[in-house]
Amino acid sequence: MLSLGLIVSSPAALAKSDPLTPQQRSKAIEDIAATFEQIYVFPDVGSSVASDLRMRLRRGDYEQVSESADLAELLSAHIDAICHDVHTKVAYVEEDALAAAPPADPAAAKRRSEEHLAKAATENFDFAVPKRLDGNVSLIKFDGFYRAAEVGPLVQKYMNESADADALIFDLRENGGGSPEIIALIASYLYDDEPVHLYDQSNRRERTDIKVWTDPKVAGKRFGSKKPVFILTGKDTYSAAESFAYTLQQLKRARVVGEVTRGGAHGAFGRPVTSHLIPFVATSRTVNAVSHSDWNRTGVVPDIAVPAVDALDAALKLAKPATGSAR
Numbered sequence: 001m002l003s004l005g006l007i008v009s010s011p012a013a014l015a016k017s018d019p020l021t022p023q024q025r026s027k028a029i030e031d032i033a034a035t036f037e038q039i040y041v042f043p044d045v046g047s048s049v050a051s052d053l054r055m056r057l058r059r060g061d062y063e064q065v066s067e068s069a070d071l072a073e074l075l076s077a078h079i080d081a082i083c084h085d086v087h088t089k090v091a092y093v094e095e096d097a098l099a100a101a102p103p104a105d106p107a108a109a110k111r112r113s114e115e116h117l118a119k120a121a122t123e124n125f126d127f128a129v130p131k132r133l134d135g136n137v138s139l140i141k142f143d144g145f146y147r148a149a150e151v152g153p154l155v156q157k158y159m160n161e162s163a164d165a166d167a168l169i170f171d172l173r174e175n176g177g178g179s180p181e182i183i184a185l186i187a188s189y190l191y192d193d194e195p196v197h198l199y200d201q202s203n204r205r206e207r208t209d210i211k212v213w214t215d216p217k218v219a220g221k222r223f224g225s226k227k228p229v230f231i232l233t234g235k236d237t238y239s240a241a242e243s244f245a246y247t248l249q250q251l252k253r254a255r256v257v258g259e260v261t262r263g264g265a266h267g268a269f270g271r272p273v274t275s276h277l278i279p280f281v282a283t284s285r286t287v288n289a290v291s292h293s294d295w296n297r298t299g300v301v302p303d304i305a306v307p308a309v310d311a312l313d314a315a316l317k318l319a320k321p322a323t324g325s326a327r
Contacts, residue, residue, distance in 0.1 A: 018067065018068040018069070018092075018274075018275065018276040019066050019067060019068070020065075020066055020067070020068055020071065020274070022063070024274060025062060025065065025066070025071065026057060027273075028071070028273045028274050028277055029053055029054075029057050029062060029075070030054070030057070031273040031279075032053060032075065032090060032273055032277075032279045033049070033050040033051075033053040033054050033057075034050065035271070035273075035279055035281055036049040036050045036053075036079075036279075036281060037049075037050040039204055039205040039269065039281055039283050040083070040088075040204070040281055040282060040283065041202070041203075041204050041266055041282045041283055041284060041285050042083075043204070045082065045083050046083075046281075048082050049079055049082050049083055052078060052082060053075070053078065053079075056078065062074070068092050068274065068276040068277055069092040069276075071090075071277065072089075072090045072091060072092040072277055073092075075090040075279075076089040076090045083282070084296075084297050085266055085282045085296065085297070086262060086263055086264045086296075086297065087239075087264050087265075087266045087267065087268040087280065087282045088266070088268060088280060088281055088282045089279075089280055090277060090278070090279045090280075091270070091277070091278045091279075091280055092276055092277060093272075093276055093277075093278060094276070096275045096276070097272035097274075097275055097276065097277075097278055098272050098274070098275045099275070117150060120146065120150065124154070125142075125144070125146050125150065125151040125154055126142050126143040126144035126146070126175075127140070127141070127142040127151075127154060127158065128140075128141040128142065128171075130158050130161060130162060132165065133169075133316065134316075135166065135167070135316070135319060135320060136164075136165050136166040136167070137165060137166065137167045137168070137169060137316065137319050138161075138162035138165035138167070138168050138169070139169045139171060139312075140158055140162065140168070140169070140170050140171070141170075141171035142170075142171075142172070142175060143174045143175050143176070144175060144176060144177070144178045145175070145177055145178030145179050145180060145181070145182055145183075145240040145241065145244075146178060146179055146182070147179045147181050147182075148179075148181040148182050148185055151182060152182065152185060155182055155185055155186060156185075156218070156219045156220060159186065159189040159218075159220070159222075159223065160219070160220035160221050162223055163189070163220070163221035163222060163223050163224075164221075165223070165227070166227060166319075167227060167228045167229070167230070167319035168190075168223055168227065168228070168229045168230070169229075169230045169231075169232065169312070169315050169316075169319070170186075170229070170230070170231045170232065170244075170254075171232045171312065172231060172232060172233055172234075172237050172241045172244065172245060173232050173233060173234035173236065173237060173258060173308045173311060174234070174236050174237075175236070175237055175238070175241035176236060176238045176239065176241065177238045177239025177240040177241050177242070177264070178239070178240050179240065180201075180240040180243050180244075180286070183198070183212075183240065183243060183244045183247060184198060184212050184213070184214060184215065185215070185218075186244070187214050187244075187247065187248065187253070188214040188215040188216075188218045188222075189218055189222050189223050190222075190223055190224070190225065190229055190248070190253055190254075191214050191222070191224070191225045191253070192222065192224055192225050193216045193217070194216065195213045195214050195215070195216050196213060196214040196251070197211065197212075197213050197289040198212045198213060198214065198247050198251070198288075198289055199212050199243075199247055199286050199287055199288050199289055200212065200286070200287045200289070201284060201285070201286050201287075202284060202285060202287070203267070203283055203284035204283050204284070205269055205283040205284075206283070206284075225253070228255070228318070228319055229248065229253060229254040229255070230254060230255050230256075230257050230315040230318060230319065231244070231245045231248060231249070231254050231255070231256050231257070232257055232258045232308070232311040232312060232315060233245055233256055233257070233258040233259055233260075233261050233300060233302055233308070233311070234258050234259045234261075234308030234311070235259055235260075235261070235262065235308065236262070237258075237259075237261040237262065237300070238261065238262045238264050239262075239264045241261070242261045242262070242263070242264060242265065242295055242299065242300050243265070243286055243295075245261065245300045246288060246294070246295045246300045247288060249300065249303065250288045250289075250290040250291045251289070251290055255303045255304065255315075255318065256300060256301075256302040256303050256304070257302055257303065257304040257306065257311045257314050257315045257318070258302050258304075258305075258306060258307075258308050258311035258314075259302065259305070259306075259307065259308045259311075260298075260299040260300065260301055260302065260305075261295070261299040261300040262299055263295060263296060263297045263298055263299035264296075265285060265286060265294040265295050265296035265297075266282035266283075266284060266285050266294075266296060267282065267283060267284035267285070268280040268281060268282050268283065269281055269283045304318065
């Protein structure tokens with residue numbers, strides 16, 4: 001799932017925008033409409049967005065808009081009124097998104113990838129070292145989701161270390177998401193050796209449908225299916241982090257404690273239509289195996305609603321009967 005915050009400039013914060021001719025503006029709007037029609041995750045909604053944008057274009061709603069940043073803001077509002085999807089918007093970017101890239105250099109690309117992974121490794125892939133709290137409660141805090149090939153060994157290590165805890169708390173209050181690959185890996189340690197259906201993923205652009213299950217074979221020791229699990233959430237919990245919380249909540253394998261999350265359930269794809277306009281279009285969705293739905297727009301609603309700052313204390317109180325602690 002894609003987080004837009006790292007690459008999208010806020011129109012209000014820009015000193016200047018990029019002017020568009022009427023012809024450029026019309027072509028950009030038509031290209032955006034066609035993109036929604038072709039790849040938006042729900043075909044009927046994508047068609048509705050496309051029809052609305054084309055109707056507004058014919059009606060002259062955009063004739064007074066000459067700046068790219070202003071057009072991005074207006075189009076985003078019109079699109080959101082129909083699809084209600086926080087992963088979907090038209091973004092304005094300062095850099096030239098269509099600028100010709102230099103010829104690919106495999107050695108340079110490999111070096112950049114290695115440097116990226118090395119930096120992520122020095123930051124422990126956004127994982128804090130697990131803590132063992134009073135009452136034999138293991139606390140695992142992590143603020144991002146990396147691909148399983150990158151962070152899998154670390155996840156296995158920390159889950160093995162937590163296997164003998166009497167309760168387990170995942171702190172996702174500052175987790176902005178990333179790759180959902182490790183959701184199934186972590187969940188596999190929270191069950192026994194019978195596979196459990198977690199969710200299905202469909203991607204209209206890629207024309208794929210996959211079913212995601214826990215793995216009956218994992219490295220090391222499991223925490224297992226009997227002991228309590230809690231997930232802490234806040235207003236910054238987003239995307240893959242929401243998927244993790246929602247999945248385990250709906251399966252009744254974990255209780256969510258904290259605040260309602262942001263509500264970003266759909267994966268987005270972006271491709272520039274001008275040098276400074278990129279439509280990000282939701283092309284994939286996750287459907288929970290129990291609810292047969294997702295958390296889009298509504299966010300993950302906690303089982304125990306408390307301010308995020310108080311979520312850890314609340315979870316520890318809930319864990320107390322299970323651990324027998326006299327804290």
